[in-house]
Amino acid sequence: MESLTQATVQPPCTGFEIDPSIITKYSTQGPRYTSYPTALLFSEQFTSANYEQYLDIANTDPAPLSLYVHIPFCRWLCYYCGCNKVVTKKAGVVREYLDHLAIEIGLLSKRIGANRQVTQLHFGGGTPTYLDDAELTELIHLLASHFQLDDSQHREYSIEIDPRTVNPDRLALLRGLGFNRLSFGIQDTNPQVQKAINRVQRTEQVIELVGAARAYRFSSISFDLIYGLPLQNCETLNRTLDDVISLRPDRIALYHYAHMPARFPAQKAIERHSLPNSAEKLAMLSLATERLLAAGYTYIGMDHFVLPGDELARSQKEGHLQRNFQGYSTALAPDVLGIGVSAISAIGDCYAQNSKDLADYYWRLDAGQLPVDKGLIKSAEDQIRAYVIMELACNLGVCADVFATKFNALFWEKFAELRPKLEEMQGDGLLVIEPAGITVTEAGRMMLRNICMVFDQYLNSKMQSYSKTL
Ligand code: SF4
Structure with missing residues (x-):
């Protein structure tokens, strides 16, 4: 054929x-399908002892390694949120968390990582930039002293950015710490929509940050957008798309807002009658897709648009694109080591998820155990x-x-x-x-x-x- x-x-x-x-x-x-079987199939019968066996086997693999570090804290609650996060402004929470990350990294690095170069690193959350400059620096030093961090230009080191928590100086620090990719949570630039989702961020600030990111030579800039939010319609989305297309991020993830308040309690603050209906959402999806394709983006699938020169488009063209818990990925590193509360690892034929409960996560680490709560071995x-x-x-x-x-x-x-x-x-x-x-x-x-x-x-x-x- x-x-x-x-x-x-x-x-x-x-x-x-x-x-x-x-x-x-x-x-x-x-x-x-960030995994198959999906995380809903993970079982508590999978224990940290099972996970340790897979780590030991993977330690002998010379292939590169990917690290995912979860920072759960957020300063403000976005009403559409379905993530695993802790909304707090309490002093001292980061110190306690960093101390426990240090225990977890110590336990993991005894089993895996000494011989495997970390070609991919992703900080996700929550809000990774909840950490201040000193805390981010401490965390990178902690990782660098336990794993073989790659300093070549081929590495893919990315961090999720809440524009409300950074300024150009912070982006300069992140670049100095080795990050070369930024993912901005934009969602929508309309002030009324932003108010309805409790996430007000000025577009001028995003423009300034994108300009700084380019000046500091970050090699990739991604935007997350959402359609189906309260008060959104084709007109507001069209303006958001004007703003986004003019900034020309390398990658755009366009997610559908899933209103599931029984599962995600933050969404109870969203008025059901302010949500667009199915026909309006379909019109918004068509509008966004047409406009992004007309602007030169390629639709690679599963909500993701990329510029044609982007590595993801190239990987797909060559037939070796991958997908993991962070979304699409190039084929740099087959195993993902998740670190932090609720983080998921994919090592060999197993998936392992850390406890989603912060107190339980701390308790297990204080007892000297890896904080794995559930997982799955693929048949x-x-x-x-x-x-x-x-x-x-x-x-x-x-x-x-x-x-x-x-x-x-x-x-x-x-x-x-x-x-x-x-x-x-x-x-x-x-x-x-x-x-x-x-x-x-x-x-x-x-x-x-x-x-x-x-x-x-x-x-x-x-x-x-x-x-x-x-
Ligand atoms: S959407 Fe992101 S920034 Fe907002 S509350 Fe959820 S995790 Fe935090």
Whole structure:
């Protein structure tokens, strides 16, 4: 077959023409597949002893390592928030947290890291820039004294930025500490929408920060945007897009706001009647997609737009894009070591999640244990399905030949029972089925979550817990 090669290679997405009835048909709840099986399947039967075994095995792997450090604190509560965070202005919270991170890093580095270069580092939260300059410096020194931090220009060291907590001088410090990528939480630039979500930040400040980031030669700038927020409509979103496009970030994540107040209590502060309805959200999604594509961005899938020269676009074109708990990633480091409360690690065939409760996280570390609360060891079947789902989500297709070599099984025999559902999707223009595999179409990029869901064998039991796909 011509369209699928050993590594599935895709042309960039250049247009957006999709029948609204198809979008409505596929608007359902489903995972974002930052892992498979998803975190909802993690079990408390997985213990720190299980995790230690995987760390010891991974320690002998010469491949690079990725570190994720979770900083849970925020100064203010954003009403749309669904993250694991602690909203506080109490003095001393960071000191206690840094002291416990030091214990965790000490325990982890005894088992893994001595021989593995850290090519990827991500600080997420919460608000990583809740830490002041001295605290951020201390944390980087702590990591550098226990792991092999990469100082080459190929490293990908990123940090999430709440624009309300930084100024150009702080960005200069972050650059000096080795970060070369910034991810700004923008959400929406309209003052009324910002007020309704309790996240008021001036666009002039964002403009100043982006200018400073470019002057300090950060190699990548990302923006997070959300559609479906209270008081948002096509007109307000259009203005936000004007602001965003004029700043030309390298990457834009455009997330759908999932109103789930029973699961995320902060969202109870949002008036239900101020939320746009499904038709308005669909119009906003179409508007944003059309405008970003017209502005030269490529839609790589799962809410992410990137400039054509960005590494993620290049990785997808070459067929080796990956996905992990931080979203899309290049294939630099296969294992992710999560550090901090609620952080998730992906080491070998296991996932391990630290306790989400700060007191419990501290208690376990004070007892000298790794603070793992739950996790999962992927079965052989999980590994097969994880491969297919990640290929679809990242590289927009599955090659039956590569599948056969990897798993010693025939792709279409293995998934014969899924064929009717896939054929229905083919009829709706989302994908192309051929003997040599599956290719996702341009329209199908908008429905990647739905296409991946066909291969998810756990979906039915967890459906209600996921956000809507569109
Ligand atoms: S959205 Fe981010 S900054 Fe806002 S409360 Fe949640 S974690 Fe904190």
